Amino acid sequence: AQTVTQSQPEMSVQEAETVTLSCTYDTSESNYYLFWYKQPPSRQMILVIRQEAYKQQNATENRFSVNFQKAAKSFSLKISDSQLGDTAMYFCASTQGGSEKLVFGKGTKLTVNP
């Protein structure tokens, strides 16, 4: 079965510091997509960053970057220079090659403290 695991239910970080959120996934396919979504209190799901499994280069979007370790099936999210507006639930998600099924982890609640 396709699974996504986020082992950190909650994390906190001081404003301007760096934090890393962990995610591991399980798939038997060689081609798939990985995503990180952010859900602020408004409950809107917002895409943070995406990674195609066939690309070796780690994706980067401004202050957000990933550490994609394909062999280890690990996909962590690093947030640099944390801002108060980064406070939210963060969800890791994966598709599976040959299928458009999109499965999410249980989420990590991130709090950025002033």
Place this chain on the structure above:
Amino acid sequence: DAGVIQSPRHEVTEMGQEVTLRCKPISGHNSLFWYRQTMMRGLELLIYFNNNVPIDDSGMPEDRFSAKMPNASFSTLKIQPSEPRDSAVYFCASRRDGTEAFFGQGTRLTVV
């Protein structure tokens, strides 16, 4: 495009009543997903459609839940009869092959 549109935004109903949630995906997207979000279970995939065909409904909790996608621009999720444990936020999302999923605003369902 207006994005994924869900209705209603909020629904309060009595136990035993039928509830229908609606979703209009983004035009051109060929996959549609229904998720349920609760504190205990996180974001659960209930069912997903590809080209209007239900592909995987293994996440549908019980026979009380059913979903349809009669055409590329509309889908419904129905609960009949509803129970208090069905209270949750229900999300609809759509995507095109190889892209990210776009989510609607969600429907907060409360069954009393």
